[in-house]
Amino acid sequence: MRRPFLLLLCILVTLIGIGQSELYEEPVIIYSHQLSGGLHAHSNGWGGTMSLGKYKEAHKIWLYSLDMLHMKHEKEIKSFNPVYDNSKSYVYGKLNSFFIVRPGIGQKKILTDKLRTSGVQVGYSWGIGVSAGFSKPVYLEIGYPSIPYDYLAVERYDPDRHYFDDIYGRASGLNGLEELRVHPGGFAKFALNFEYSSEKDRLKGLEVGGVLDVYPERIPIMAENVGELEGIRNKNIFFNFYINLFIGKKYNKR
Numbered sequence: 001m002r003r004p005f006l007l008l009l010c011i012l013v014t015l016i017g018i019g020q021s022e023l024y025e026e027p028v029i030i031y032s033h034q035l036s037g038g039l040h041a042h043s044n045g046w047g048g049t050m051s052l053g054k055y056k057e058a059h060k061i062w063l064y065s066l067d068m069l070h071m072k073h074e075k076e077i078k079s080f081n082p083v084y085d086n087s088k089s090y091v092y093g094k095l096n097s098f099f100i101v102r103p104g105i106g107q108k109k110i111l112t113d114k115l116r117t118s119g120v121q122v123g124y125s126w127g128i129g130v131s132a133g134f135s136k137p138v139y140l141e142i143g144y145p146s147i148p149y150d151y152l153a154v155e156r157y158d159p160d161r162h163y164f165d166d167i168y169g170r171a172s173g174l175n176g177l178e179e180l181r182v183h184p185g186g187f188a189k190f191a192l193n194f195e196y197s198s199e200k201d202r203l204k205g206l207e208v209g210g211v212l213d214v215y216p217e218r219i220p221i222m223a224e225n226v227g228e229l230e231g232i233r234n235k236n237i238f239f240n241f242y243i244n245l246f247i248g249k250k251y252n253k254r
Helices: 002-019
Strands: 033-042 045-057 060-071 096-112 121-137 139-144 151-156 167-170 181-195 202-214 237-251
Touching: 033 060, 033 202, 045 096, 045 237, 060 121, 096 181, 121 202, 181 237
Parallel strands: none
Antiparallel strands: 033 045, 033 237, 045 060, 060 096, 096 121, 121 181, 139 151, 139 167, 181 202, 202 237
C-alpha cells in the first residue's frame, strides 16, 4: 500500500510544476472560515471526514476535524462456505469489527498559492486528538448439524466452536450492536494538501498523509493462536497512510 502513495506524491509534484506555469493577477479575497468534507481511504480501511477551518491569517488555518472510519486487521482474508454458493462471505477468525471516531484539532499552513485559476495550492497540515475506538462482536450464520445443514442459527463467532465447515456465512451487521465496547485512545497525523478548485470560494482537492492511532490495550479484532490462526497478533498501535478526497467552501461568518 505504501508504494502507490509514494508514486502518487511524485505525480502530484510534477503536475504542480506544470499547473503553475502561467501567472495571473486578480484581487485577493480574504475569508474567515472554510468547511469541507470527503471520503477517506487508508491502508486498512475506509471512511469519511469533515473539517471546519478558521483563518488565523492568510496562510494559516486552525482546523477542527472529525474522521469516522473502519479499521481492518492486516491478516483478514475473505472466506466462503465450501458448498453453498449463495452464502455470504466472512472473515475466518475475526472476533470484532473495529471502528474509529477521531475528533481533533490542528493547523494547516499554505506553502504556495495558486498562480492561475487552474493552478494548485499546496500546503501541509497536522492534527492531534481523541481516537475513540468501538469494537462490535462478529455474528455468523452457523449450520447444524453438519453439511448438508438442516437449519441455520445466528451466533457470535467463537473460535473454539466454529470451524470452516460449520460457518454458512456472515450474519447481519446489526447483530452485536448492544455489545459495543469503547476503546479510548489518541491520534496524531500529518499530511500534504493539494487544493485545485477553479472557484475562489470553493474547495476541491486531496490530502495525502499518515496517521498514528494509539490505545492503552490491544484491540481484539482477530482470534489469536487458534488452529489455522497460529501467529496472528492483535495490536494497540495502528499506523496508516491515507488519502482524503474533499470538497467544500470558503465563507465569511456573519
